[in-house]
Amino acid sequence: MSDNINWAELSEVERIKSESNYLHGRLKESLANRLTDAIAVDDRQISKFHGIYQQFDRDTERDRKRRRLEPDYSFLIRVRVPGGIVNADQWLQMNQISEEYANGTIKLTTRQAFQFHGVLKGNLKPSMKAINKALLDTIAACGDVNRNVMASPHPYSSSVFDQVQELAGKLSDHLTPRTPAYYEIWLDQKKVAHASTGEVEPLYGPVYLPRKFKIGFTIPPFNDIDVFTQDLGFIAIENNGKLEGFNVAIGGGMGTTFGEISTYPRLGNVIGFIQTDKVIDFAEKIVLLQKELGNRKERKNARLKYTIDQLGLENFKQLLINRLGYQPEPERAYTLVRNSDKFGWHLAKDKHWYLGLFIEGGRIKNQDNSLLKSALKEIANLHISDFRLTGNQNLVLGKIKEHDKTKINQILKNNGLLPQSISGARTNSIACVALNTCSLAFAEAERYLPSLMNKLEVSLSEFGLFRDEIVIRMTGCPNGCGRPYVAEIGFIGKGPGRYNLYLGGNFEGTRLNRLYRENMNEEEILESLTPLFQDYSEHRNNGESFGDFVIRKDYVAPILNPKDFKH
Structure with missing residues (x-):
């Protein structure tokens, strides 16, 4: 294939993918090389398709x-969890992996995935085997x-919750x-490609997509997955307890680059309604169009939105x-009321109890008296959940029976997690990892936002806003992993200790914010924010x-x- 392509016209990653032999690369050789704790340069791109990022302590x-x-x-190892639900045994396995092979913590990501940080090269393969033992995997958690x-x-x-969850799993x-590369490299298994035609990648081909692709399902009135920030978003339309189908939004995406006016965040456009049985084929056709038409020369402009x-x-x-071969039906009516989570105990229509827990920065760890x-x-x-x-x-603890609520409350109390007094702004905050491990970060996010929130809460309390829900998101760079551009208050790291401040997203996640x-x-x-809080409180x-x-x-x-968005 490389004989027929002028690689000078394409991004370097396109050549790496093409020469990787369907994501094998030289990962086996890189893992076996004990002269360095790193892997080879090209393999750093290929490893992403396997759910792995090489990092270093900045x-x-x-x-x-x-x-x-x-x-x-x-x-960093990222574990896929389509729909975000795991059972108790899987949680225990993730907990064990974090202690045996990682830095002792678990990061919950903004794509409903697990992340392990601080995994040494020699622990990669044992970690991957342990993840798969839990019937989870990391393939396609990253990459194009x-x-x-x-x-x-x-x-x-x-x-219709269970139906939507099932469909998300099938689409995933x-x-x-x-490619059998994942099983051969990490699990020492031989696996034949699925396609009856004998093709290794009947959908993606040898060069995969031009860039990452993201899909999400939301069930109104919740928009907790920020459906309009996805490349492809499905909005469930429910009528009298029946799932009629989905409104479809295309072209969302958050990533931007400082100084590049051709890059900007974009919210998806709803282009119509489709029946439930058309979802998988519809998604496949969108992916194929992006594979064929997406920009393979400039990765900054390679997402579906561009x-x-x-x-x-x-x-x-x-x-x-x-x-x-058909036209989507007209968009159906729906209402979204929030893109944030609900906390505390809630009784669902399935007669089970669900407990929403705020996890600051998504980091599962023991700290001080909060275990x-x-x-x-x-x-x-x-x-029991x-x-x-x-x-x-x-995190939501789910499928809990009435008589088990007391047990859970007691455990949380014994470990210093109840009672809690948390501001509405803090519970609606997101922070990406940023420093010290992300190579793209210009500034702190996860390690800094809690202390900034302490100071913001002083003003919020002064003006009677402590309980008011305000969506605040911080990222260490403009790539948008924490979806900051739809926050009511967004902080984007510009340099050490310095941030751009964005205002004007809404609580429903349907509007971009603007540089303030x-x-x-x-x-x-x-x-800047203190007088705004006062004005908001009074007027x-x-x-x-x-x-x-x-x-x-x-x-x-x-x-x-x-395109009017400015950095």
């Missing part, structure tokens, strides 16, 4: 460089393929790469209709959210065209 970088040592390398399929984990007001299976904007939405829709990790392990050992990862880095102040330190952030309309307020009061103007 806190020790200068010192190690001064001592002429290579960086302190370790690896469809990634973990999200689905709302909240069943409170819906009778359908779009999972077929493909759609380059062609024009109507032209793209017509290409899709031609491929499908979160120990408490969840103790609950898992009772086998399942564990549901949310798209906001939180640039390159601010903590003092400037507090000086908001009844039921008006903070994001809607700052738009109405002209602090920022709404973004009607994503």
Whole structure:
């Protein structure tokens, strides 16, 4: 294939994928090389398709460089959980892996996945085997393929929850790469490709997609997976307890690049309604169009959102209709009320209880007198609930019987987790990992946001806003992993200790925010937000959210065209 392609015209990653022999690369050789704690440069791209990122400790970088040592390398492993639900045994296995092979913590991601940090190269293969022992996997958790399929984990007001979860799982299976490389490298197994034609990758081919692809299912009135930020979003339409089908939104995506005006966040466009039995074929056709039409020259412009904007939405829709052989029906009516989670105890229509737990920064760990990790392990050992990862880095304990609620409450109390007094803004906060391990981060996020929230809560309390829910999200760079561009208050790391401040997203997750102040330190952030909180407290309309307020009061103007977005 390489003989017929001018690789100079394409991004370097395209060559690496093509020459990887369907994601084998030289990973076996890299893993066997004991002269370095890293893997080969090309294999760092291929390993992402296997759910692995090579990282290094940026806190020790200068010192190690001064001592002429290579960086302190370790690896991130991301575990797919389509729909976000695992059972107690799987939770216990994740807990054990974190203690045996990682840094002792578990990160819950904004795509309802598990992440392990600090895994050494020699522990990669044992970790992968342990993950698969739990009937979970990491393939396609990263890389230029469809990634973990999200689905709302909240069943409170819906009778079709189980159907949507099942469909999310089936779609995830359908779009999972077929290469046997994963099984051969990590599990020492031989596996024949699934396709009856004998093709290794009948859907993706040898070069896979131009860039990552994200799919999510939401069940109104919840938008807790931020459906409009997905490349492909399915909005369940329920009528009298029956799942009629889905409104479909295409072209969402958060990632941007500082200084590149051709990059911008974009919310998906609803292009119509489809019946439930058409979902998998519809998704496949969208993926195939993106594979064929997406930008393989410039990765910064390779997501579906740019493909759609380059062609024009109507032209793209017509290409899709031609491929499908039918036209989607008109969009059905629906209502979204929040893109955040609900906390505390809730009784669902299935007559089971569900407990929403706020997990700051998505980090499962023991800290001081708050023994979160120990408490969840103790609950898992009772086998009285399942564990549901949310798209906001939180956790829901589910399928709990009435008589087991007391046991769970007592465990949480014994481990210092109850009672809690947490502000509405803090419970609606998200922070990406950022420093010290993410190579893309310009500034702190997960390690810093809690202390910033402490200071913001002083103002919120002063103006009677401590219980008010305000969506706040912080990322260490503009790539958008924490979906900051739909937050009511968004912080984007610009440099050490400095952030761009964005305002005006809404509580439903249906509006982009806009740059309000640039390159601010903590003092400037507090000086800017304090008078806004006071104004909001004194002059908001009844039921008006903070994001809607700052738009109405002209602090920022709404973004009607994503290309108007500014860094």
